[in-house]
Amino acid sequence: MRTVTKTSKKAPANKPAATPAEPAGQVESGTPGKVTKTTLVDAVVTQTGLTKKQADGAVDAALGAVADALRQGQSVGLPGVGTLSVKATAARSGVRPGTTERIEIPAGKKVAFKVASTLKDSLR
Template structure:
């Protein structure tokens, strides 16, 4: 059995069919959830979903790197990036 990547549309279909919601309403709910999640992270907040996991923004320090294909050193500026730490229930669910 081949693994399949689930898309946003697949998630919307699953929510609609399992909850009895109209597909349009499920799409609206998913869109609003993702929008609020992005807004919270952009504001520097963590989003903790108990049992599922925590979304947060992490910081990378500025560092020196090497330009690919050369030996030229370049400065890589500090940056922020989104990160996810799975919760205990999610870890247990996917454990094999």
């Protein structure tokens, strides 16, 4: 008895070309346009020589400190990046999408970010 094997008619997958090594200080992201926590941890490991577990703890501590400061209403300066601050928003009226019903939006707070001029200039 003869065995029949199924062959795929799909085109071979395009393999990405080898990319040159990233310059020092740059963070390579798995997703274009997005840097994840894992990417940050990997960058800390590469630049400091810490273990992955230590770098994860350091990144967690830094992000936690930023969040705690913002919850307390403090601004957070990140040299070379910018400043995060908490801004009060005024109460206002709005329209509920789909029903066109008028609603009142209460006053609240939001996080604002102001880009450092050095970073802004380097993006041009």
